[in-house]
Every structure is written in structure tokens, then in C-alpha cells.
Amino acid sequence: xxxxxxxxxxxxxxxxxxxxxxxxxxxxxxxxxxxxxxxxxxxxxxxxxxxxxxxxxxxxxxxxxxxxxxxxxxxxxxxxxxxxxxxxxxxxxxxxxxxxxxxxxxxxxxxxxxxxxxxxxxxxxxxxxxxx
Numbered sequence: 001x002x003x004x005x006x007x008x009x010x011x012x013x014x015x016x017x018x019x020x021x022x023x024x025x026x027x028x029x030x031x032x033x034x035x036x037x038x039x040x041x042x043x044x045x046x047x048x049x050x051x052x053x054x055x056x057x058x059x060x061x062x063x064x065x066x067x068x069x070x071x072x073x074x075x076x077x078x079x080x081x082x083x084x085x086x087x088x089x090x091x092x093x094x095x096x097x098x099x100x101x102x103x104x105x106x107x108x109x110x111x112x113x114x115x116x117x118x119x120x121x122x123x124x125x126x127x128x129x130x131x132x
Contacts, residue, residue, distance in 0.1 A: 023087075024086060027109060029131060033066070033114060034050070035125045036125055039125075049069050050069070051067055052064055065077060090104065101116035
């Protein structure tokens, strides 16, 4: 009977860990991102794409780095630091200066959708993210 009790305790402990709540401390690690957005480059509306890595530290700090392709040119997006938040529904956001990225992650914090914008270049876009 003790073995059964231990097995049940262990099972529920593992289920709790596997489905831990969504909060700042739970969101840790590198997430690959990709997005398509519309913005203005040189005064002209253009569709652009980007991909990169968002890194979350479990303390509310985020770092981003990546690449952008816009109007036939590809650029490196320099390393940027910002802040993030996430709620119990696994929705949250990252703020890098004037750029804001909103996200919705699944309960395992492995995959999600992103939506963002930057008023400086009148850009808005959507994409995905997944844990590396």
C-alpha cells in the first residue's frame, strides 16, 4: 500500500510540474520567433519579415536578437533588452523601447503566437514563437 501511495504522490507531483502555471518565473529560456509585418521604409508601405530569438530570464527581463528582410534588403537586428510579463492565462507581452510584442503561449509554454507593432515606423505584424 505504501508503494501505491508513493506512486500516486509521484504521479501528481509530475503532473503539477508538467503543467506549472504561467508566470514570470515559469517563462525562461530561448524562443525562436518569426513574423510578417507591414511598415514604412523610406516613406513607402512595404511588407517585411523577421526571425529571431527572444530570451526570457524568469525575472521579467527579455533580450531579443534577429534578422529582418524588408524591401529587398536583409538586416541584422541588434541585441535589444526589455521587459516582459505573463499572466495565468499564458498571455503576456515584451516591451523593447517603443516596440511592443504581445504573445499567447500554450499551457506548456512551448509554442505560441505573437502580435506586435512599433509606432516609430508605423509597423504592425503577426507571427509565431516556439521554445528551443
